[in-house]
Amino acid sequence: MSGFTISRRTMLAGSAMLLASTAMPTLGRAQTPKKGGRLVLAADSEPRNLNPAIVASNGVFFISSKIVETLAEASFDGKDGLAPRLAVSWEGAADGLSATFKLREGVKWHDGKPFTSADVAFSALQIWKPLQNLGRTVFKDLSAVDTPDDLTAVFKFAKPTPFQLIRNALPALSSVVPKHIYEVGKIEDNPANTAPIGTGPFKFGEYKAGQYYRLTKNTDYWGKDEPNLDEIIYQVLPDRTSAASALEAEEIQLAAFSAVPLADLDRISKVPGLKVISKGYEGLTYQLVVEINHRRKELADVKVRQAIAHAIDKDFVVKTVFLGYAATATGPVPKNDPQFYTSDVPTYAFDVAKANALLDEAGYNKGADGNRFSLKLLPAPYFNETKQFGDYLRQALAAIGIDAQLVNNDSAAHIKAVYTDHAFDLAVGPPVFRGDPAISTTILVQSGIPDGVPFSNQGGYKNGALDALIAKASETLDTSARTDLYKEFQKQVATDLPLINVAEWSFISVASDKVGNIANNPRWAVSNWADTYLES
Amino acid sequence: MSGLRRFLHTPEAVAGVVILAALFAMALSASLLFPGDPQSIAGPALLPPFQDWSLPLGTDRLGRNVLAELFHGARTSLAVGLAAAAAALAVGAVIGTLAGFAGGLIDEVLMRITDAFQTVPGFLLALAFVSVVGPSLGVVVVAIALSTWTGPARVARAEVLSIRERDYVAGARVIGMHPLAIAFREVLPNALPPVLALSSVIVAAAILTEAALSFLGLGDPNRVTWGGMIAEGRTVLRTAPFLSIVPGIALVLTVLGVYLAGEGIVETTAVKRGLS
Numbered sequence: 001m002s003g004f005t006i007s008r009r010t011m012l013a014g015s016a017m018l019l020a021s022t023a024m025p026t027l028g029r030a031q032t033p034k035k036g037g038r039l040v041l042a043a044d045s046e047p048r049n050l051n052p053a054i055v056a057s058n059g060v061f062f063i064s065s066k067i068v069e070t071l072a073e074a075s076f077d078g079k080d081g082l083a084p085r086l087a088v089s090w091e092g093a094a095d096g097l098s099a100t101f102k103l104r105e106g107v108k109w110h111d112g113k114p115f116t117s118a119d120v121a122f123s124a125l126q127i128w129k130p131l132q133n134l135g136r137t138v139f140k141d142l143s144a145v146d147t148p149d150d151l152t153a154v155f156k157f158a159k160p161t162p163f164q165l166i167r168n169a170l171p172a173l174s175s176v177v178p179k180h181i182y183e184v185g186k187i188e189d190n191p192a193n194t195a196p197i198g199t200g201p202f203k204f205g206e207y208k209a210g211q212y213y214r215l216t217k218n219t220d221y222w223g224k225d226e227p228n229l230d231e232i233i234y235q236v237l238p239d240r241t242s243a244a245s246a247l248e249a250e251e252i253q254l255a256a257f258s259a260v261p262l263a264d265l266d267r268i269s270k271v272p273g274l275k276v277i278s279k280g281y282e283g284l285t286y287q288l289v290v291e292i293n294h295r296r297k298e299l300a301d302v303k304v305r306q307a308i309a310h311a312i313d314k315d316f317v318v319k320t321v322f323l324g325y326a327a328t329a330t331g332p333v334p335k336n337d338p339q340f341y342t343s344d345v346p347t348y349a350f351d352v353a354k355a356n357a358l359l360d361e362a363g364y365n366k367g368a369d370g371n372r373f374s375l376k377l378l379p380a381p382y383f384n385e386t387k388q389f390g391d392y393l394r395q396a397l398a399a400i401g402i403d404a405q406l407v408n409n410d411s412a413a414h415i416k417a418v419y420t421d422h423a424f425d426l427a428v429g430p431p432v433f434r435g436d437p438a439i440s441t442t443i444l445v446q447s448g449i450p451d452g453v454p455f456s457n458q459g460g461y462k463n464g465a466l467d468a469l470i471a472k473a474s475e476t477l478d479t480s481a482r483t484d485l486y487k488e489f490q491k492q493v494a495t496d497l498p499l500i501n502v503a504e505w506s507f508i509s510v511a512s513d514k515v516g517n518i519a520n521n522p523r524w525a526v527s528n529w530a531d532t533y534l535e536s
Numbered sequence: 537m538s539g540l541r542r543f544l545h546t547p548e549a550v551a552g553v554v555i556l557a558a559l560f561a562m563a564l565s566a567s568l569l570f571p572g573d574p575q576s577i578a579g580p581a582l583l584p585p586f587q588d589w590s591l592p593l594g595t596d597r598l599g600r601n602v603l604a605e606l607f608h609g610a611r612t613s614l615a616v617g618l619a620a621a622a623a624a625l626a627v628g629a630v631i632g633t634l635a636g637f638a639g640g641l642i643d644e645v646l647m648r649i650t651d652a653f654q655t656v657p658g659f660l661l662a663l664a665f666v667s668v669v670g671p672s673l674g675v676v677v678v679a680i681a682l683s684t685w686t687g688p689a690r691v692a693r694a695e696v697l698s699i700r701e702r703d704y705v706a707g708a709r710v711i712g713m714h715p716l717a718i719a720f721r722e723v724l725p726n727a728l729p730p731v732l733a734l735s736s737v738i739v740a741a742a743i744l745t746e747a748a749l750s751f752l753g754l755g756d757p758n759r760v761t762w763g764g765m766i767a768e769g770r771t772v773l774r775t776a777p778f779l780s781i782v783p784g785i786a787l788v789l790t791v792l793g794v795y796l797a798g799e800g801i802v803e804t805t806a807v808k809r810g811l812s
Contacts, residue, residue: 261772263582264775407757
C-alpha cells in the first residue's frame with residue numbers, strides 16, 4: 001500500500017510540475033479554494049445512529065464527522081501526527097494520572113449555545129467511557145474530568161494511563177456532543193442521535209431513507225472563512241456498480257471508501273475529468289485476518305496454524321483479490337503504522353510442501369480422499385474482498401488436504417455465529433487498526449473477553465504470557481518502553497499465531513477533477529471537510 | 537411411434553430437446569472433462585475468453601476456469617431444477633388428490649393451506665426460508681419446492697374432482713377398496729397427465745429461482761452455480777462483462793430448452809388425445 005501511495009504521490013508531483021511549466025494561471029486558480037457549491041457523493045450504507053460519540057465506526061464518521069468534531073484530527077505533518085480541532089493543546093502528566101486539554105475559544109454549537117469544557121467532561125464521562133464501542137477500553141480508568149474554567153478540561157485517571165494511547169485515540173474516539181442536548185433523558189434514545197448537533201463546519205440538514213443525507217453550511221463555524229462548500233449531499237447508492245456510472249454521468253463528484261470496485265479503477269482512471277486517489281486513508285487501515293477457533297483440537301495445535309499460514313500465498317491475495325491495492329501483512333500491526341510496526345517477526349513464506357510436512361508432523365495424515373480433516377469457514381460478508389478471500393482460502397486449504405466448507409451469512413448472522421455462538425472453525429475478518437494497538441488490536445488475541453463482543457478474541461485463545469505482555473503495555477507510561485512492548489507483542493503473535501494476518505488494505509477515492517483539497521490528512525474521508533471546495 | 541414422429545416434426549420441440557441433451561451431456565461429462573474442484577485456481581485472474589485455448593472461456597476474478605465452472609454449474613442447475621420440480625409435483629399431486637378425493641373438511645383445510653401459500657410470492661417465500669435455515673443445496677431444493685407445489689396441487693384437485701365421479705371409481709368403492717388405495721392407485725394415476733404438463737414450467741422456474749437465490753448470495757457457497765457466477769461477475773461488469781454474460785446465456789438457453797421441450801410434449805399429447 002505504501003509503495004502505491006509513494007508512486008502516486010511522485011506521479012502527482014510530476015504532473016504538477018508539468019502543469020506549472022505550461023499552465024501557470026490555471027494552477028494559481030486551483031490553489032485558491034472557491035466558495036460555494038454543492039458536493040454530491042456516493043454513500044453505500046445508511047447508518048441509523050449518527051452519533052459518533054457512541055458508535056465510533058467509519059460508516060458513521062463518514063457522515064457525522066462533518067457535523068460533530070473531535071478534540072483533534074489526524075494529520076500528515078502535525079506533531080505526533082495530530083492537528084488541533086476542538087482542543088488547541090494537550091499534555092499528559094508524568095505520572096499518567098491526568099491529561100490536560102486546552103479548548104478552542106469562540107466555538108458555538110449549531111443551536112447557538114457556546115461550547116465549553118462542560119461538554120467535553122459530559123461526553124467523556126457519560127458517553128465515551130460507558131457507551132462507546134472503542135472508548136470502553138481506552139477510557140476504562142477515566143474517573144473524573146475537572147473543568148477549572150470553560151476552556152480547560154483535565155482528565156483524571158484512576159490508574160496510570162499512557163498518554164500516547166490517549167493521544168492516538170483522539171481522532172477516532174473524542175467526538176464531543178452538546179451536554180445541554182444530551183443531559184435530558186436517555187442518551188441512547190436522544191433524537192440528536194439521528195439528527196446530530198455539533199460544532200462542525202456543516203449542520204445536519206435532512207435524511208430521506210434510501211435516498212440521501214443533506215448537510216448544510218454552518219455559517220458560524222470557528223474556522224476562518226470555512227467551510228467552502230454550501231452543501232454536501234450523500235446520495236445513497238448501495239449498488240457498488242452504480243457509483244462508477246454515476247461518476248461518469250457527473251451525477252456525483254466523489255465516491256470514497258472504494259465505492260467504485262477495484263476492478264473498475266483501471267478503466268475509470270482513464271476517464272477524462274476523474275481521478276483515482278489512494279491517499280487519505282492512511283489512518284484507517286483494515287487488516288485481512290483469518291480468525292481461528294482454538295476450541296477445535298486440530299487448530300489448537302500451533303503446527304496446524306503454521307501450516308495454514310504457509311498455505312496462504314499472500315502475494316497472490318494482494319495481487320488478485322486486492323488487484324495490488326493492498327500490502328502483505330507480517331503481524332498484527334500494519335506496515336504503514338509509523339509508531340509501532342516492526343518487521344522483526346517470524347514470517348511464513350508460501351510453501352505448500354512445508355505446510356503439508358507440518359500437518360503430517362502434527363499427526364493429521366491424509367485420508368483416502370486426500371483430506372486430513374474438515375473445517376467450517378465463515379468469510380465476513382462486509383467486503384467483496386473478504387468474501388473473495390474466503391473463496392481463495394478454501395482452495396489454499398484444499399491444497400494441503402484440509403477440506404473447508406464455506407458458510408455464507410449476512411452481517412448480523414455472521415457476527416452472531418462468530419462472536420457469540422462460536423459456530424466457526426475459521427473465519428475471515430476485517431478488523432481495523434486505529435493508530436494504537438491498545439485501541440482495537442490487542443482485544444483480538446487477549447483472553448477473558450465476554451462472549452458476544454464483536455471483533456474480539458472469541459476463538460477461545462488463551463496465552464498467559466501474551467496476556468501479561470498486553471497488561472504490562474497498557475500501564476507502561478514511557479512512550480519508547482511502551483512501543484518496545486508492542487513490538488514484542490507483534491513478535492509473540494506472529495510466533496504463536498492466535499490469528500493469521502494476511503494483508504492490509506485501505507480505500508480508494510474516485511473524484512471529479514473539480515473537487516479540491518482531497519486526501520490532505522490520513523483520515524480524510526472521515527474528517528470534517530471544512531477546506532474541501534468545488535471548482536465550477 | 538406416431539407421437540414421437542409428430543414430436544420430431546415440431547422444430548421448437550426438437551430444438552428444446554437438443555439443448556436439453558447438450559445440457560445433460562455437459563452435466564454428466566463435467567467430472568470427466570474437468571476433474572477435481574472446478575473452483576480451483578487454474579490461471580491468471582480475469583483472462584478474457586478465446587485468448588488461451590487451455591482456458592477457452594477465460595478465468596474469473598480469482599483465476600478459476602470459467603468453462604469448468606460452467607459445466608459444473610450445469611450440474612447444479614439441472615439437479616436443483618429436477619429435484620425441486622419432482623418434489624413440488626409429488627407434494628402437489630398428493631395434496632391435490634387427497635383434497636379432491638376426500639372433499640368436505642379435509643378439502644377445505646388443504647385448499648386453504650394452498651391458498652395461504654399462493655398468496656405469498658413464491659420467490660419471497662424461498663428467500664425467507666433459505667435465509668432462516670441457511671444456504672445449502674438441499675435447503676434450496678426444499679425452498680423452491682415450497683414455493684411451487686401449489687400449482688400442481690390445484691390442477692390435481694380439479695382433475696380428481698371429475699375423475700372421482702367416474703364409474704370405475706364407484707366400482708372400486710363397491711368392491712370395498714380402501715379409500716386411500718382408490719385415491720392413490722386408481723384416481724391419482726389418471727389425474728397425473730395434466731399435472732405433469734406443468735413440469736416444464738416448474739423446472740424452468742426452479743432453475744431460475746435457484747439462480748436468483750445464488751445471485752443474492754443464498755446459494756450453496758461450496759458449489760458452482762450459474763447464479764453465483766453472474767453475481768460474482770457483476771462486480772466487474774464493466775471491465776469483464778463475459779463473466780456475467782457467459783453463465784447468463786447458459787441460463788437463458790437452459791430455460792428455453794426446458795420450456796420448448798415441455799411445450800413439444802404437451803402439444804404432441806394434446807394432438808394425440810384430440811385424434812383418438
